Amino acid sequence: MAKCQDVYDLMAGIRDQRASTSLSPTDLNALQQAGLVSYVSAEQYASLAEEVKRLSSDYAALSEQGAARGRLAGDVETETRKAHSILFHLEGKEKQAVALAKEAQDRAALQQADQALAAHEQEYDALIAKKSRLDTLTPLGDAYIGLTSLGARELRDMRFRLYRLAGVDFSAYWGQRQELAGELNDMADRGAQYVLALSGPMSSVDRAHLWSVGIGLAKLRPDVAEGASIYLNAYGRIGEISHNAENRVLAAEILSCLPRGVEESMPSLLQLERDVRQAGVPTESSLGTASILLLGQRADGSFATPNFIQFLHLTPSYEAAALLAIVNKPDLGDKFRSLRAVFNGWGYQSSEDVELASSYLTVSDLPVDGVTTKLAILARGLGAYLRYPLVASSIIASIPELEANEALNLIEEAYETVGKRAMPASPAELICLAVRMVHGVRSEAIGNLDATATAPAVAVGTGYLGGPRFFFLPVIVAHGSYYSTYSALGGVHPGHVHVGGGGFSG
Secondary structure, three states: OOEHHHHHHHHHHHHOOOOOOOOOHHHHHHHHHOOOEEEEEHHHHHHHHHHHOOHHHHHHHHHHHHHHHHHHHHHHHHHHHHHOOHHHHHOOHHHHHHHHHHHHHHHHHHHHHHHHHHHHHHHHHHHHHHHHHHHHOEEEOOEEEEEOHHHHHHHHHHOOOHHHHOOOEHHHHHHHHHHHHHHHHHHHHHHHHHHHHHHOOOOOOOHHHHHHHHHHHHHHOOOHHHHHHHHHHHHHHHOOOOOOHHHHHHHHHHHHOOOOOHHHHHHHHHHHHHHHHHOOOOHHHHHHHHHHHHHOOOOOOOOOHHHHHHHOOOOOOHHHHHHHHHHOOOOHHHHHHHHHHHHHHOOOOOOHHHHHHHHHHHOOOOOHHHOHHHHHHHHHHHOOOOOOOHHHHHHHHOOOOOOHHHHHHHHHHHHHHHHHHHOOOOHHHHHHHHHHHHOOEEOOOOOOOOOOOOOOOOOOOOEEOOOOOOOOOOOOOOOOOOOOOOOOOOOOOOOOOOOOOOOOOO
16 A cells, blocks of 8 residues: 555645545545545535535524524413413313413424424534535545545644654554554453452542553453452452552552462562561552562562662662662663753752652663653643653653654543543543553564654554563552652652552651
8 A cells, every 4th residue: 555654645635625646546445444534526526515505595494493483482481371370260161271272282383393493403414514524525636535533633643653654554554553542442441341340349449549450450461350350369468468558459450460370479479578678668668669579570489679679779769779670780770870860950859759750761771861852742741631740751751662742642542542431530640541551562663763753653563562571560540639658858749659659768
């Protein structure tokens, strides 16, 4: 099929009412079959134009019909008032019968007028729709072509992708777009099913927490009945050592998605929880920290506890130290310090958010020198929804396969997808759920990436990671009001909850 650039040029020309193309009839038909364009012959266009000519006369007739209906309704109301007046009861029976018959006759006429008016309004609405369609059509050869609503949206979205996909076959790109949309819908549907399954046994848990868990489980536990049963088992078992609600909810998600199973993993989690408390982690944060270390169990069965203790000398955030410990790439310490220095240079004070944002970016493949512009674009976009967007922006920026504007475009798709299922919910809650959905995205066709590009794009082959590397992390949810976490440095952990429920003691 034609390349993406050719399809974009055609669709942009249609939008601007100056369509011209070198696309073959087969390609045009494929675009019509995809629901992106509407293609009509000259005869069909002429027929539409002839029908639309009736708009003015139909509007006048509809207005007159509505006025006549209003007059009839007024007559019925007057007759009804008379029939319920004292004077009416003083009238003779014959006169009363005539008045009541007239009222019944007018009521029947009013009902018929209502039905006729409703039918005429439907016809007029259909004519308006044809006029709207006619307005979108523009000549192309010996026929006419127009954008559908789906086509108009795709034209907007393609703008972010062209710099990388201009030469890609459109059919391959469109197939991947459909696949991604299907994955987002499936994830949101399964997330809704998980919320329904968990909301009864966990009725005291915040609904936003349940949605966050539901999205996480939907990624790796497609069987909702089985996944919900495993999660509830983990949630119940963790209740024995839970020190706060957020730790319990989020640690249970990690435990329920480990391949070893809940029962086999519990002894290790209990031991890790004791180990991190001995290392100085307070009980308020020990369960979440231990869960992250459990997630990073090595192939030989050992854990990154010694590395965790070392990273505690680098950061006061227990969660950040745990994330760094289980990745343990070379030179993580230097990269973490550099990123934290970037945030300090931007004017951010020491806080849990700065530590976490630095850690998420440190364990990513994104180089320090490529983060500044990308993160600024993301923070500005997410800042429309979140009062403090630093951590959420860093989470998305940590995905090297997604450019900034591309990521925001995908977040918007996820936001709309989950919003149809999770309402009522605040925009902040929905945007954090959207971040949760998008986190884990990968791309099969990656090349010539520019983290500072102003016109980024989705690569062909977008999908979701299936491995354990931070697939559940970060777990974030948003609330309409912000609440404090365990922070010795003061301040709050606003708008989101992370695995571990925070990291500072106090």
